[in-house]
Amino acid sequence: MEKHDHIGDNHILTNVETPLLPTAFDASDDEKIAVIKEHFAKIMEALGLDLSDDSLSGTPYRFAKMYVKELFYGLNPANKPKISTFENKYGYRKMLVEQNITIDSSCEHHFLPITGYAHVGYIPKDTVVGLSKINRLVDYYAHRPQVQERLCLQILKDLQEVLGTEDVIVIVNAKHLCVSSRGIKDKNSFTTTVEYGGSFNEVAVRNEFFKICDFDNRD
Numbered sequence: 001m002e003k004h005d006h007i008g009d010n011h012i013l014t015n016v017e018t019p020l021l022p023t024a025f026d027a028s029d030d031e032k033i034a035v036i037k038e039h040f041a042k043i044m045e046a047l048g049l050d051l052s053d054d055s056l057s058g059t060p061y062r063f064a065k066m067y068v069k070e071l072f073y074g075l076n077p078a079n080k081p082k083i084s085t086f087e088n089k090y091g092y093r094k095m096l097v098e099q100n101i102t103i104d105s106s107c108e109h110h111f112l113p114i115t116g117y118a119h120v121g122y123i124p125k126d127t128v129v130g131l132s133k134i135n136r137l138v139d140y141y142a143h144r145p146q147v148q149e150r151l152c153l154q155i156l157k158d159l160q161e162v163l164g165t166e167d168v169i170v171i172v173n174a175k176h177l178c179v180s181s182r183g184i185k186d187k188n189s190f191t192t193t194v195e196y197g198g199s200f201n202e203v204a205v206r207n208e209f210f211k212i213c214d215f216d217n218r219d
C-alpha cells in the first residue's frame with residue numbers, strides 16, 4: 001500500500017512495455033464494456049450517487065464505452081495504425097521534423113488526463129513514412145494508461161523500427177492533471193521528456209532539432 005502510494009506520487013517508470021495480462025484481449029470490446037459498466041455503477045453507488053436519476057442512469061455505460069473505445073483504444077494492438085512506408089526516392093537525407101502533435105493521454109497512476117504535444121524528428125535512410133502516420137502512431141500510444149517517459153520511449157522505438165534507422169528523436173511536453181488538480185495543485189508546471197538515438201546522440205544534431213522546434217520562442 002505504502003509502496004503503491006510512493007510509486008504513484010513520484011510517477012516512477014517500472015517497465016518500457018505497457019504491463020498487460022496474457023488474457024488482455026480474450027474478451028471482446030462489448031464484453032469489456034459490460035464488465036466495466038457494472039463495476040463503475042458500483043463505484044458511483046459507493047460514492048452515494050442515486051443511479052435511478054435520469055442524468056446519472058446512463059453514466060456507467062458511457063464511462064465504460066469511453067474507456068474501451070476512446071481513451072484506451074491504444075491498448076489493443078489490433079487498433080494500431082497501419083504504417084505504410086515508401087522508398088526514399090528523393091534521396092532526402094536531412095532532418096525531417098513533425099512538431100506540435102497533440103498528446104491526449106492518461107496517467108496510469110491516477111487515470112487523469114495528460115495533455116500536451118509531441119515533437120518528432122528523424123533523418124531518413126532508405127525509408128520514409130506519410131507525415132500523418134507519425135501523428136497516428138503518437139495518438140495510438142497516447143491512448144492507453146501511460147507514464148510520460150514510457151510514452152516517449154514507445155513512440156521512439158516504434159518509429160526507429162518502422163523507419164529502419166536509429167536516427168530518431170522524440171520530445172513530449174505535457175501537463176498532468178494529477179499534478180495540477182490534486183496533490184500539489186500546481187497549475188503551471190509541465191513535464192518534458194526527451195528520447196533519441198543514432199545521430200541525435202551528437203549535440204550539434206540535437207541542437208539543430210531544438211532550433212527547428214524553436215522552443216525558446218514558445219509561449
Ligand SMILES: [Zn+2]
Binds near residue numbers: 108178
Ligand atoms: Zn498521475
